[in-house]
Amino acid sequence: MRTTVVFYSLAVLFALCAPFLGIYPVFMMKLxxxxxxxxxxxxxxxFSGMLSFGHAAFFGSAAYATAWLVTAHGWGTVPxxxxxxxxxxxxxxxxxxxxxRRHGIYFAMITLGLAQLVYxxxxxxxxxxxxxxxxxxxRGSLFxxxxxxxxxxxxxxxxxxxxxxFVFIRRVIHSxxxxxxxxxxxxxxxxxxLGYEINRYKLVAFVLSATLAGLAGSLKALVLGxxxxxxVLQENSGEVILxxxxxGTGTFIGPAVxxxxxxxxxxxxxxxxxxxxxxxxxxxxxxxxxxxRRGIVGELAALRGHRWREPQDVAGVGR
Amino acid sequence: xxxxxxxxxxxxxxxxMLGLVNGSFYALLSLGLAVIFGLMGVVNFAHGxxxxxxxxxxxxxxxxxxxxxxxxxxxxxxxxxxxxxxxERLLLRRLRGLDPLYGLLLTFGLxxxxxxxxxxxxxxxxxxxxxxxxxxxxxxxxFMILPVxxxxxxxxxxxxxxxxxxxxxxxxxxxxxxxxTENAPLLQAFGVNVPLxxxxxxxxxxxxxxxxxxxxxPIILVSAHMGSSLVIVVFAVxxxxxxxxxxxxxxxxxxxxxxxxxxKVLYPEASNVVIFVVxxxxxxxxxxxxxGKE
Numbered sequence: 001m002r003t004t005v006v007f008y009s010l011a012v013l014f015a016l017c018a019p020f021l022g023i024y025p026v027f028m029m030k031l032x033x034x035x036x037x038x039x040x041x042x043x044x045x046x047f048s049g050m051l052s053f054g055h056a057a058f059f060g061s062a063a064y065a066t067a068w069l070v071t072a073h074g075w076g077t078v079p080x081x082x083x084x085x086x087x088x089x090x091x092x093x094x095x096x097x098x099x100x101r102r103h104g105i106y107f108a109m110i111t112l113g114l115a116q117l118v119y120x121x122x123x124x125x126x127x128x129x130x131x132x133x134x135x136x137x138x139r140g141s142l143f144x145x146x147x148x149x150x151x152x153x154x155x156x157x158x159x160x161x162x163x164x165x166f167v168f169i170r171r172v173i174h175s176x177x178x179x180x181x182x183x184x185x186x187x188x189x190x191x192x193x194l195g196y197e198i199n200r201y202k203l204v205a206f207v208l209s210a211t212l213a214g215l216a217g218s219l220k221a222l223v224l225g226x227x228x229x230x231x232v233l234q235e236n237s238g239e240v241i242l243x244x245x246x247x248g249t250g251t252f253i254g255p256a257v258x259x260x261x262x263x264x265x266x267x268x269x270x271x272x273x274x275x276x277x278x279x280x281x282x283x284x285x286x287x288x289x290x291x292x293r294r295g296i297v298g299e300l301a302a303l304r305g306h307r308w309r310e311p312q313d314v315a316g317v318g319r
Numbered sequence: 320x321x322x323x324x325x326x327x328x329x330x331x332x333x334x335x336m337l338g339l340v341n342g343s344f345y346a347l348l349s350l351g352l353a354v355i356f357g358l359m360g361v362v363n364f365a366h367g368x369x370x371x372x373x374x375x376x377x378x379x380x381x382x383x384x385x386x387x388x389x390x391x392x393x394x395x396x397x398x399x400x401x402x403x404x405x406x407e408r409l410l411l412r413r414l415r416g417l418d419p420l421y422g423l424l425l426t427f428g429l430x431x432x433x434x435x436x437x438x439x440x441x442x443x444x445x446x447x448x449x450x451x452x453x454x455x456x457x458x459x460x461x462f463m464i465l466p467v468x469x470x471x472x473x474x475x476x477x478x479x480x481x482x483x484x485x486x487x488x489x490x491x492x493x494x495x496x497x498x499x500t501e502n503a504p505l506l507q508a509f510g511v512n513v514p515l516x517x518x519x520x521x522x523x524x525x526x527x528x529x530x531x532x533x534x535x536x537p538i539i540l541v542s543a544h545m546g547s548s549l550v551i552v553v554f555a556v557x558x559x560x561x562x563x564x565x566x567x568x569x570x571x572x573x574x575x576x577x578x579x580x581x582x583k584v585l586y587p588e589a590s591n592v593v594i595f596v597v598x599x600x601x602x603x604x605x606x607x608x609x610x611g612k613e
Contacts, residue, residue, distance in 0.1 A: 053423075101606040102602070113558065113598050238427055241424065281428075281435075289421050
């Protein structure tokens with residue numbers, strides 16, 4: 001317990017000081033947005049046992065909605081973010097309601113297919129800028145008081161939101177609701193026999209995960225100032241799975257660690273090896289699945305003697 | 320000229336014919352997926368990558384070794400099948416007994432590796448493969464001009480699909496395969512080499528994908544990502560058809576190609592998404608899929 005507290009304190013301290021340690025704030029913000037995305041994703045995969053292959057749809061559509069409202073309609077930053085998050089939540093409700101009708105691999109394929117549908121809508125809709133995406137998204141200001149143009153101010157905003165999301169997810173998982181989610185993940189028939197309406201719980205978990213993924217997307221749109229089709233592409237869905245897997249599914253901090261590793265890897269490797277970075281990402285995927293299913297944080301926890309569920313149970317909802 | 324919903328019948332029939340060509344590819348690909356899934360419980364995300372690999376095998380065979388189309392039709396699927404067997408032995412085998420989702424994730428990574436390598440080696444822009452001389456020209460069907468090659472694609476895929484169905488459902492080899500699906504340990508106890516069967520099945524499944532790749536090479540541009548969005552459509556086809564059924568995957572593949580062609584006439588903007596919309600409808604009305612037994 002004590003080491004965990006020390007670790008968290010050090011991590012927060014590092015995050016607070018990062019802009020003054022010579023780390024490019026925009027890079028750190030991008031990293032935090034993907035960490036938020038991965039934590040949101042983990043709420044679904046790690047704690048509810050559902051492998052969605054379409055989370056880019058929520059991330060991307062929220063990013064598009066926010067960027068569009070800010071650029072084309074001059075909305076304020078906060079209302080635009082909220083609208084983006086709402087868009088992701090509604091989309092999550094629709095896709096989730098369809099997908100939870102099936103289990104396991106079918107669930108994965110359905111979310112993949114519906115996310116592809118969202119991708120084509122983003123490609124062809126008149127307001128998304130097609131292949132170009134939306135460029136030059138202004139950051140605006142926080143409640144018309146604090147201007148966000150400065151990278152440092154924006155960085156602290158993103159950091160605060162990330163920490164809030166992180167604490168929120170922890171809270172949800174430790175709540176009775178979270179315990180029921182885990183019960184469903186571990187043994188669905190038993191949860192049914194105990195009288196839980198599991199589909200309702202799964203849907204709420206799905207919508208929650210989609211909503212938080214949307215928040216990450218909206219922030220990312222404002223941080224980088226652009227939204228492109230790559231935000232809604234299946235590669236993006238794959239990457240968030242990889243981040244969660246590398247860090248450790250079903251651990252709290254794992255997905256954030258995984259996101260940090262993958263984003264850093266992409267940032268630095270793409271300068272060195274160019275397009276081969278996809279191949280490397282793919283190879284990391286294969287290696288993770290073969291020999292490293294617990295992820296970094298999961299392995300560390302196992303070394304320290306914590307109980308970690310066997311890999312065959314992760315996401316092992318009825319076949 | 321007669322019209323339906325304001326569209327000339329000839330145009331509709333023409334699009335339906337082209338839809339049938341697409342449907343032939345869907346059928347071949349979803350058949351391979353169904354065969355692999357049936358025996359191994361693995362959803363092969365790398366199917367699109369093996370499809371691209373098949374097309375590249377034909378293209379490079381022609382450019383480097385001068386192997387003609389007819390030989391490539393046999394050799395490319397064989398070569399890709401061998402790659403598939405190697406992948407199964409080295410990678411997928413280690414996931415036996417684990418949640419099938421790990422198979423999905425592993426093959427997703429595999430797809431990234433294969434497509435990434437192809438793209439880095441041969442570039443992002445597509446290359447053309449010549450239509451074989453014997454299949455040039457076109458039939459005049461009265462309502463449309465059908466290029467001979469496209470007709471050939473329909474005939475070959477349907478023939479291959481139904482022979483595969485025949486082999487699996489009606490021969491002794493197929494009976495062994497189905498027995499392995501039903502109860503692998505028992506079959507092994509009878510002295511059948513089950514791991515070999517599994518490896519060959521994976522090889523066979525991806526060889527079907529590679530065959531689809533060779534068939535499509537003269538029609539579309541051969542590029543590293545030619546299969547990456549196709550595989551998602553095929554997944555949707557499989558969800559619609561119900562994964563358990565071999566015949567179901569063939570029929571729903573052909574059918575959805577036609578549905579897509581029909582949409583191209585009536586509402587072209589929706590032609591990319593119609594299959595996913597059908598998938599959503601099927602999930603609402605019949606969650607197990609049209610031919611599913613769940």
